[in-house]
Amino acid sequence: GEDVEQSLFLSVREGDSSVINCTYTDSSSTYLYWYKQEPGAGLQLLTYIFSNMDMKQDQRLTVLLNKKDKHLSLRIADTQTGDSAIYFCAANSGYALNFGKGTSLLVTP
Amino acid sequence: DAGVIQSPRHEVTEMGQEVTLRCKPISGHDYLFWYRQTMMRGLELLIYFNNNVPIDDSGMPEDRFSAKMPNASFSTLKIQPSEPRDSAVYFCASRRAGGGYNEQFFGPGTRLTVL
Numbered sequence: 255g256e257d258v259e260q261s262l263f264l265s266v267r268e269g270d271s272s273v274i275n276c277t278y279t280d281s282s283s284t285y286l287y288w289y290k291q292e293p294g295a296g297l298q299l300l301t302y303i304f305s306n307m308d309m310k311q312d313q314r315l316t317v318l319l320n321k322k323d324k325h326l327s328l329r330i331a332d333t334q335t336g337d338s339a340i341y342f343c344a345a346n347s348g349y350a351l352n353f354g355k356g357t358s359l360l361v362t363p
Numbered sequence: 364d365a366g367v368i369q370s371p372r373h374e375v376t377e378m379g380q381e382v383t384l385r386c387k388p389i390s391g392h393d394y395l396f397w398y399r400q401t402m403m404r405g406l407e408l409l410i411y412f413n414n415n416v417p418i419d420d421s422g423m424p425e426d427r428f429s430a431k432m433p434n435a436s437f438s439t440l441k442i443q444p445s446e447p448r449d450s451a452v453y454f455c456a457s458r459r460a461g462g463g464y465n466e467q468f469f470g471p472g473t474r475l476t477v478l
Contacts, residue, residue, distance in 0.1 A: 285464050285465065287464075289469075294471075295471060295472075296367075296454055296456075296469035296470050296471045296472050297406075297454070297456075297469040298469070299466050299467075299468075302464045302466070304464070342406065346465065349394055349411070349413070349418075349458075349465065350396070350408055350411055350419065351396075351408070351467060352408070353398075353405060353406040353408075354405065355404075355405030355406070356405060356406070
């Protein structure tokens, strides 16, 4: 299937901003997503962006999309310890989703 | 709404045994997806259904794996015979048909351990 790549680990201090990056290969993807997985739980949709947008802001979350480079990023402002989780980037391929392997975000006090 | 329901939450079995994982999608959702999550391979799509019909099973690892959706409210993923390398967390997800950002709602997963 199509590839979605993201870095595996990120550690930040509480109160700092976190930036998680992702690249994808399917140029036909119309929606890009960020999902969050907390320990022992399923994935929950955090936010998404339509492919004809280059930025979307939702409270502490900012998504940037560079469609030309097929690069997606998620910025979390004022990161809190409760933000510690695995964050998955995903790109749609028709009705299916291709997921990256996830970025483990560790927020330290 | 109760969300996507999966059972069992944990399954421990011995190599060679048959394993059946169950999923109840959210009522009214037309699409159902089965995923497998491992440390090595991340989250892999195994198969998905639309209106109870399998659409793409290219992610099913081998013939030991089979999935069915006999009606709109129930699906099973069966592994027979199971092997230690099948140990993983298996997720079921569902979504509505139609355009838009097509959010998939995930169940809590079944953690399978094959000894």
